[in-house]
Amino acid sequence: MPIVSHVVGARPNFMKAAPVIDGLAAIGIGQRLIHTGQHYSDALSEVFFRELDLPAPDVNLGVGSGSHAAQTAAIMIALEADLVSHRPDMLVVYGDVNSTVAGALVAAKLRIPVGHVEAGLRSFDRSMPEEINRIVTDALADVLFATSPEAVDHLIREGVDPGRVFFVGNPMIDSLLRHRDRFDADAARRRHGLTGPYAVITLHRPSNVDSPENARRLVAEILRLAELVELVIPLHPRGRAVLADAGLIERDRVRVIDPLGYVDFMSLVSGATLVATDSGGIQEETTILGIPCLTLRRNTERPITISHGTNQLVEPDRLVAAAQMILASQREPLPAPRLWDGRAGQRIASIVADIVTGPLGPDLAAERPEAAGR
Ligand code: UD1
Secondary structure: OOEEEEEEOOHHHHHHHHHHHHHHHHHOOEEEEEEOOOOOOHHHOHHHHHHOOOOOOOEEOOOOOOOHHHHHHHHHHHHHHHHHHHOOOEEEEEOOOHHHHHHHHHHHHOOOOEEEEOOOOOOOOOOOHHHHHHHHHHHHOOEEEEOOHHHHHHHHHOOOOHHHEEEOOOHHHHHHHHHHHHOOHHHHHHHOOOOOOEEEEEOOOHHHHOOHHHHHHHHHHHHHHOOOOEEEEEOOOOOHHHHHHOOOOOEOOEEEEOOOOHHHHHHHHHOOOEEEEOOOHHHHHHHHHOOOEEEOOOOOOOOHHHHOOOEEEOOHHHHHHHHHHHHHOOOOOOOOOOOOOOOHHHHHHHHHHHHHHOOOHHHHHHHOOOEOOO
């Protein structure tokens, strides 16, 4: 009986893994869920297991926080022991966090086939740790699942065999569509005491929250934005102190709150006039919800959210000007990017199942009509 192991560790992994795990369970493939413990707070981890109906992890490696090298190395050491004793037929890794690259490195050296969900995204900005994680993970993966056509193009340009690349759609959007009926914007508005139009802001990237100077400029602009719309700011623990020192504290029209669970957060976003963020996933979720998104970064690895969606990149000092444009304009409904249809998890599961049950292993991928370039 083949076994597929999954590595998850940080908040954005959970909503991508849930639909794949569901899809494999429906086919009857044995699975092992490995939580690295990169995120360990209830608000960044357990709440997602409860709300996304994820099975409890079979093991939690409990690595916790640390420098990039220390965290990645701790995951590798603990994961190697798990993979040696359980020897899965494939390891599936998700997104671009340190748990992702650690999983790919360990499995590749143990000659366990690696599947990478959300392969091929590129910001072309190596100052982002996630970009390094993406490049290394894709270089090692045997099967690469892409969420958008430009991700396929990046992989092919980097010399990946097209037979190993599958354009499957977006499993994070599967989770959103599956749970959408539970998003309650009115309840979120009441819970946070919001009376008028409001914006949701999230910030956690090193480029915005690590330098006091950058944080100060950004917070000044955010406080000006509060004159236009009320603000709700669920703050990731990273950078909280620097942002508070820069003046981002609870005040009139500005609610600074702890990170929210999946349903509470998506409920809040559903009723927002606009979102300003440096997150990757929120750029995609707002694309489907039709909520204008101002991405507080110089680049994005998710350009499809700009060309087919509601997203735009803004320099921090242009935040208020960009918000004013949004407030003055009409919202046009946009068609969803291709294959962001709620069935990506099923597609990934069916390809993974064919590989682990088939006689050809990962090479079977080359025989499938969905492979890139057909
Ligand atoms: C990680 C990912 C990032 C992702 C983000 C989503 C990497 C390189 N980065 O960043 O891509 O967008 O998750 O949340 O993998 N902390 C807690 N509780 C926790 C976990 C962390 O308080 O459960 C605090 C600790 O002070 C820790 C800091 O947050 O040092 C950073 O955590 P870490 O896992 O290193 O990276 P994130 O910033 O969360």
